[in-house]
Amino acid sequence: MLSYLARRCLYMIPTLFGISVVAFAIIQLPPGDFLTTLAARLENQGDRMDEAQMSALRERYGLGEPVYEQYAKWVSAIVLHGDFGESFEYGKSVSSLVMDRLPLTVVLAVSTLLATWLLAFPVGLYSAVRQYSAGDYLATTVGFLGLAIPNFMIALVLMYLGHSVFGMSVGGLYSPEYEDAAWNLGKFLDLLSHLWVPVLVLGAAGTAGLVRVLRANLLDELRKPYVVAARARGMPERRLVLKYPLRVALNPFVSNVGYVLPALVSGEVIVSQVLSLPTTGPLLLGALRSQDMYLASSIILIVSLLTVIGTLLSDVLLAWLDPRVRLAQG
Structure with a gap:
């Protein structure tokens, strides 16, 4: 039984890795990103975000990087530091938001x-x-x-x-x-x-x-x-x-x-x-x-x-x- 549990726990590592890849890829499937959604929301409210501000925010959040670099940055932070990143919407760490609920x-x-x-x-x-x-x-x-x-x-x-x-x-x-x-x-x-x-x-x-x-x-x-x-x-x-x-x-x-x-x-x-x-x-x-x-x-x-x-x-x-x-x- 102990050897069975050890094997199953080891199998969890590649399984979670594959799931993390799929989950991150699915979020990237819709066109645009968080900033385009935010810009559309502001435009509906009668406000507007200029291109310079969009570029600065994209650089700050790393949204201009390739998808694989964004994923590597996210996963390495989780594995090495237990940091799930920062929520764009709330401006707070993901860990604090999730642990609250x-x-x-x-x-x-x-x-x-x-x-x-x-x-x-x-x-x-x-x-x-x-x-x-x-x-x-x-x-x-x-x-x-x-x-x-x-x-x-x-x-x-x-x-x-x-x-x-x-x-x-x-x-x-x-x-x-x-x-x-x-x-x-x-x-x-x-x-x-x-x-x-x-x-x-x-x-x-x-x-x-x-x-x-x-x-x-x-x-x-x-x-x-x-x-x-x-x-x-x-x-x-x-x-x-x-x-x-x-x-x-x-x-x-x-x-x-x-x-x-x-x-x-x-x-x-x-x-x-x-x-x-x-x-x-x-x-x-x-x-x-x-x-x-x-x-x-x-x-x-x-x-x-x-x-x-x-x-x-x-x-x-x-x-x-x-x-x-x-x-x-x-």
């Missing part, structure tokens, strides 16, 4: 992941062992609705119900009085009181999908000969289900960590816009719109790192959970 993003992503698992596991298990029951039909119906309704639509409905029915503020993660307050017990409890809304919105589709997957896998295992033979020998039904077929059916739960974590971080852009959440999603959207290449590339690189780490965790957990998985030695 990353902790809340991680809290939201982990909370959503745990809530998804805790809800999907018992519902999927019940739906499989009580196939065609009223609870199974109810879970199936709710699951299809969760997959069909867009997350931002659920967010809009919850915002309306929260304001009109319960008289509470749904947008954001804090009440106005705690927005700029220092961390204390009151602010923490206020965060928990607001956190359930984005967790419910972001976890709706994931929970519905996991319920369907667990139900289908468990039903398939329950019909296999080893289950029929064990049931014929008189093994108690609860022990039979929990000890053998359920362990095999849990594989999708474990293997989905590799894409659930980055999907929650990068896929909550629209939901964060609707709910006014101070996460990395709106920051990434603004960086892409303004062609703030260092900020956008850094956020994409962080999301990619979460993907690689999540895949590693899922592979290790899958090898521990399923004895049929064999790791190559050497």
Whole structure:
């Protein structure tokens, strides 16, 4: 196992390098750069930037250099100094901008992941062992609705119900009085009181999908000969289900960590816009719109790192959970 982990960690280095190249290249694909976007914005506001000022800013930001030189400068600063560059839009370091929003993003992503698992596991298990029951039909119906309704639509409905029915503020993660307050017990409890809304919105589709997957896998295992033979020998039904077929059916739960974590971080852009959440999603959207290449590339690189780490965790957990998985030695 240790040699397997060492090999996988070594594989992460060229993987992240390739991802960084692709991410930086994608930011360069649209015509122009940050300065052309800024000039167009100023012109729409009735202002104008002269050519001398454009040239001076292009020289200052290094936008006149070839793309490969800009990339080499960015990557070398990250590797040698942990410096992700400076945001053109905000005039601040990318590290400070990301660190202001990353902790809340991680809290939201982990909370959503745990809530998804805790809800999907018992519902999927019940739906499989009580196939065609009223609870199974109810879970199936709710699951299809969760997959069909867009997350931002659920967010809009919850915002309306929260304001009109319960008289509470749904947008954001804090009440106005705690927005700029220092961390204390009151602010923490206020965060928990607001956190359930984005967790419910972001976890709706994931929970519905996991319920369907667990139900289908468990039903398939329950019909296999080893289950029929064990049931014929008189093994108690609860022990039979929990000890053998359920362990095999849990594989999708474990293997989905590799894409659930980055999907929650990068896929909550629209939901964060609707709910006014101070996460990395709106920051990434603004960086892409303004062609703030260092900020956008850094956020994409962080999301990619979460993907690689999540895949590693899922592979290790899958090898521990399923004895049929064999790791190559050497």
